[in-house]
Amino acid sequence: MALQGSGGAVAETDDEARHRVAKEDPPRRRAAVQHLTIPDDAELVRRMCAGDSWAEEALYRRYAKPLGNLAARILGDRDAALDVVQDTFVEAFESIEKLRQPERVGAWLRQITVHQVHRRLRRRTLRRRLGFVSREVGETIGSEGTDAGAELRLVAGALREVSSEARICWFLRVVEGQRIGEIAEACRCSESTVKRRLREAERRVAAHVADLEGTP
Numbered sequence: 001m002a003l004q005g006s007g008g009a010v011a012e013t014d015d016e017a018r019h020r021v022a023k024e025d026p027p028r029r030r031a032a033v034q035h036l037t038i039p040d041d042a043e044l045v046r047r048m049c050a051g052d053s054w055a056e057e058a059l060y061r062r063y064a065k066p067l068g069n070l071a072a073r074i075l076g077d078r079d080a081a082l083d084v085v086q087d088t089f090v091e092a093f094e095s096i097e098k099l100r101q102p103e104r105v106g107a108w109l110r111q112i113t114v115h116q117v118h119r120r121l122r123r124r125t126l127r128r129r130l131g132f133v134s135r136e137v138g139e140t141i142g143s144e145g146t147d148a149g150a151e152l153r154l155v156a157g158a159l160r161e162v163s164s165e166a167r168i169c170w171f172l173r174v175v176e177g178q179r180i181g182e183i184a185e186a187c188r189c190s191e192s193t194v195k196r197r198l199r200e201a202e203r204r205v206a207a208h209v210a211d212l213e214g215t216p
Contacts, residue, residue: 045102074171121164158208170201
């Protein structure tokens with residue numbers, strides 16, 4: 001999934017940047033080599049707090065695609081996922097100085113992303129109830145036509161019947177493979193709450209699949 005950077009250009013990953021610079025003229029390659037040895041997360045945050053704009057771009061390249069993929073899987077809408085990523089980084093850059101554990105900036109960005117996704121799911125539900133949206137959540141889930149995509153489309157109908165909080169927890173657990181503790185951190189809730197939400201989603205998915213299997 002191509003994601004746009006802050007200037008409208010397609011964001012590139014660290015590896016893609018290295019590959020691009022490797023093709024450039026030697027003088028440019030030598031000038032850029034210091035930026036291609038990407039610092040760790042904590043160092044990037046430290047540089048950002050000191051006003052280093054390059055560190056902002058480096059952090060964006062590192063996390064934009066994985067965060068975009070996460071948002072797209074839950075929302076089932078890649079365009080909406082792009083908006084989530086942009087909003088996530090705007091919020092993060094505005095409050096980066098408040099981050100107490102710079103080495104955990106990746107987990108912090110996931111928290112913001114999940115919060116942005118939750119807001120969109122609630123707004124989408126409200127708009128549908130008011131009759132402004134007819135398109136159902138999950139239409140574009142698994143649009144690649146893979147077996148995994150088919151399974152996600154199968155449960156999309158069930159997940160429309162659960163709370164947005166339960167839906168997010170289910171995707172983080174089943175699709176992203178995150179541990180309960182990681183989900184609790186991303187959703188800013190207790191582990192017991194995560195387990196309760198997962199049970200809610202799993203019961204609905206199981207009932208939905210049973211209904212489909214019982215259909216002539």
